[in-house]
Amino acid sequence: MRIRPLFPVLACLSVFLSAAPQDDPRVEIVNLRRYTYSNFTRIVLDMGKLREYTSGQLQDPGRIYVDVLQAKLNPVLQSQSYPVKVEYIGQIRISQKTTSTVRLAVEVDFSRIQSYRVYHLFDPFRLVIDITPRDTKAPPSPTPPDKAFPLTDKTQPPVKREVAPQDPSLAGTSLARQLGLGVRTIVIDPGHGGPRPGTIGKSGLQEKTVNLDVALALQKLLKEKAGIDAILTRESDVDVPLENRTVIANQKRADLFVSIHSNAHRDRKRGGVETFFLNISPDLSVIELAAAENATSTKNIGEMKTILQKIVRNSKIQESRDLAERIQKNLVKALSSDLPSIKNLGVKGGPFWVLIGGEMPSVLVEISHLSNAKEEAKLKTRKYRDLAAQGIYDGIMEYIRSLGKG
Numbered sequence: 001m002r003i004r005p006l007f008p009v010l011a012c013l014s015v016f017l018s019a020a021p022q023d024d025p026r027v028e029i030v031n032l033r034r035y036t037y038s039n040f041t042r043i044v045l046d047m048g049k050l051r052e053y054t055s056g057q058l059q060d061p062g063r064i065y066v067d068v069l070q071a072k073l074n075p076v077l078q079s080q081s082y083p084v085k086v087e088y089i090g091q092i093r094i095s096q097k098t099t100s101t102v103r104l105a106v107e108v109d110f111s112r113i114q115s116y117r118v119y120h121l122f123d124p125f126r127l128v129i130d131i132t133p134r135d136t137k138a139p140p141s142p143t144p145p146d147k148a149f150p151l152t153d154k155t156q157p158p159v160k161r162e163v164a165p166q167d168p169s170l171a172g173t174s175l176a177r178q179l180g181l182g183v184r185t186i187v188i189d190p191g192h193g194g195p196r197p198g199t200i201g202k203s204g205l206q207e208k209t210v211n212l213d214v215a216l217a218l219q220k221l222l223k224e225k226a227g228i229d230a231i232l233t234r235e236s237d238v239d240v241p242l243e244n245r246t247v248i249a250n251q252k253r254a255d256l257f258v259s260i261h262s263n264a265h266r267d268r269k270r271g272g273v274e275t276f277f278l279n280i281s282p283d284l285s286v287i288e289l290a291a292a293e294n295a296t297s298t299k300n301i302g303e304m305k306t307i308l309q310k311i312v313r314n315s316k317i318q319e320s321r322d323l324a325e326r327i328q329k330n331l332v333k334a335l336s337s338d339l340p341s342i343k344n345l346g347v348k349g350g351p352f353w354v355l356i357g358g359e360m361p362s363v364l365v366e367i368s369h370l371s372n373a374k375e376e377a378k379l380k381t382r383k384y385r386d387l388a389a390q391g392i393y394d395g396i397m398e399y400i401r402s403l404g405k406g
């Protein structure tokens with residue numbers, strides 16, 4: 001019997017951080033930890049540096065495996081045994097599979113487990129396997145949804161959902177749609193924060209401030225008007241690494257991810273609204289914007305291309321594009337009631353780092369241009385910010401309603 005992972009892991013994050021060639025590019029895996037809770041078991045592989053990995057299942061005996069690429073095993077780990085005192089897990093083995101690949105294999109009794117999940121956490125980078133046995137009661141929601149939560153191994157187990165039926169015709173659609181659950185949880189990501197202000201307008205208005213304010217207003221609308229769990233990646237003026245933002249969304253089992261930004265363009269006359277989903281783009285102005293939002297160089301965007309090609313194949317592109325289109329349309333409509341000249345710059349694919357790794361439809365909204373004096377003046381006002389939140393809210397609700405129609 002094959003059990004699908006609850007969320008097939010993207011497993012495509014790769015390294016372009018270590019651009020400088022070194023003698024041995026392999027990261028050394030130095031520690032394996034495991035924790036048994038009343039309703040699940042967590043296995044953690046510490047490696048410290050971002051590495052690409054793949055995971056899957058093997059039979060006879062049943063195993064869940066994770067292959068870590070560009071990695072070497074500290075010999076001390078090779079000969080160790082890792083007992084776990086639960087009936088649904090057998091032996092855990094870790095070995096140097098090839099000169100550059102380390103394999104972790106966890107023997108499991110697939111008839112006794114309900115689901116498992118392979119994912120990663122940052123600071124320091126580590127892989128996590130959560131295995132949930134059958135016949136345990138779903139734990140209550142671990143933290144109040146509006147509280148920021150620490151990205152540590154001590155976070156509570158994810159709320160369980162039934163394993164999706166294996167209907168091939170459903171491939172590529174979101175879990176929410178597969179399960180007919182609609183949308184329960186949305187992660188809103190106010191771009192930048194802390195020492196990273198993002199774009200700064202001529203009058204000194206900082207993007208991070210606008211983004212957070214609109215995100216808070218959107219959170220309020222989603223909670224109060226629609227009863228949706230709306231979680232912010234940051235609730236104050238702090239910096240959250242880009243990669244962690246979708247990790248938060250994945251951990252919270254979010255159904256949608258919406259990153260909020262304010263635009264900048266070399267041409268200060270340029271203005272308008274645009275919404276992005278993750279994709280490769282040949283458009284130079286999109287590449288420039290992505291470089292700014294990614295806090296990286298346009299050269300690095302080029303290097304992201306290969307990684308992106310892999311990731312894009314696994315992402316919820318169609319769903320993300322659909323969500324982006326509905327948000328874009330409603331946002332332009334809402335803002336034009338206060339700024340009739342606002343331009344609709346459309347929906348585009350773009351290589352935005354913050355959208356990589358999300359297992360749910362994910363979009364990045366540039367609500368208006370801070371680099372444009374007229375729009376900056378509007379972005380200063382409560383009214384315009386509330387309209388921006390309202391427009392995004394209307395787009396999200398339109399998207400949710402469309403799910404019901406399948």
Ligand SMILES: [Zn+2]
Nearest residue numbers: 191198261262
């Ligand atoms: Zn931004």
